[in-house]
Amino acid sequence: MPRTAVSIPQPEEGFVERRRLRRLGLRKPIPFARLLGVALVLAAWAAGIHFGLLDQRKLSAPWTVLDTGWRLVRDGTLGENTLASLRRAAIGLGIGVLVGTGLALLSGLSRLGESLIDGPLQVKRAIPSLGLIPLLILWLGIGETFKIVLITLGVVIAMYLQTHASLTTIDKRFVELSEVQGVSRGEFIGRVVIPGSLPGFFLGLRLSVTGSWLSLVVVEQVNATDGLGKLMFNAQNYGQADVILVCLVVYGVFGLVSDSLIRLIERKVLSWRRTIAT
Template sequence: MTLYIDALELQAQMLRSERPAPEARSVSRRPPQLAPGRLAPGVILFGPVAFVLLWEFASAVGWISPKFLAAPSTAIVTGIELLRSGTLADHFLASAKRAYLGLGIGVAIGLVLALASGLSRIGEASIDGLVQIKRAVPTLALIPLAILWLGIGETMKVALIASSVLVPIYINTHAALTGIDIRHVELARSVGLTRGAFLREVALPGALPGFFTGLRLAVTTCWTALVVLEQINTSEGIGYLMNRARDYGQTDIIVVGLAIYAALGLGSDFAVRFWERKALSYRKAMAS
């Protein structure tokens, strides 16, 4: 990473040295532009909070029947009761285990495939087409084959989550690798970097922005796949809890499950964005 940053700083100094003197440059005024502002967390949550309040109001005045959809206040009370009894914690841990195990395996496989395809023509010819085919085939279509090959237990569920996760990781990381500035590659060759050093100092730092973009998509895909897979032959998990509640018409438990899935997805996305800011902080330092 240090060599990569030094190389970019050297290149920036060379470009500055080639610029004309200040008196020779023509003065051009650009029209003022609006800088993209960053919304405060309270502003971002305005829409969801307003929706929940409207939902609660509609339930209170009788516009929405409890048999059709439970009110948010009812779902909160039900969630607290499930949490106190320990039922919710057990099902949550089962779902989290499936989701994050599949996520970890999928991220590792997608990253390895992206590096092999982005750094080698042979790798791209043999890998990219297969991943694009998997991208076009939905996870639901693979469930029958996965059951025949892996059974109907946990292995099948984790494998399908991993296969869903690796696609956004591969595509975004591969795009970032192929988009690395050719001048950085030529500079690495001129200083005599070995292949391992090139991978460590140039390829991986250049692929990080695309990797984090893919990771944000992957955490959402992970929980989306889990919602479907937990409806198949499970005896624990948030999906199983919701499936059993559907049989008894308990819409409040279904709302609790949906809220947990939404919170886990948003929480995972915020965590990835936090790691992204930390990992890519060197780019802001170079720009300043």
């Protein structure tokens, strides 16, 4: 029988086959892929201890850290200090997000506001927040106010920079369309400005959460009576590497969980944005 020629449709110009995207791994993310690197680090750590490549006096074994963590949980030490750290981080983060976002809106929506606000905050950005510790101690003492203010300063800068950048880079076509349609300023802010600034807002929020934990480690070692930083400082004085590692694990877990929650909220709120990866 004669063979019938079958014509295979060729993709049009500019068309990207989905098969290629799958080969690049951009279509179906691997579940818990971000934990793969953590598992490899833990395996290398355990192997180093088992074969004597690592000194347990300087780096405790993973099973020793787990045993110490369970002991600190049972006697309440870890819970009390963790709650104290969470309270400081939450207060500083909450105030910083409100202040940083508000300043970004004032600066991004008004030329006068930008003239008055952007310059001082750019100068502050060039000065590390931790470099302000001596001055803040001189002004505020070494109590809770000093600790919360230092956390807040770092959050304000991160929120301002990212939110302000989103506000000032909104597509001009939307601005021109709003002018043609004759929408009011309130409608323009609600329908164009706020949705356009949300990507920068969420990026700033993620950076702020991480920054608040970094600042917390330092401020809690300055005359603090509780907190994970204080627990680490005491463990350093007594050479308790296992306690230090427990506190670092707690910091890492809270940082990972908080970042994952923000990413989840971002996906829900910004579901209208089509991106290759979040």
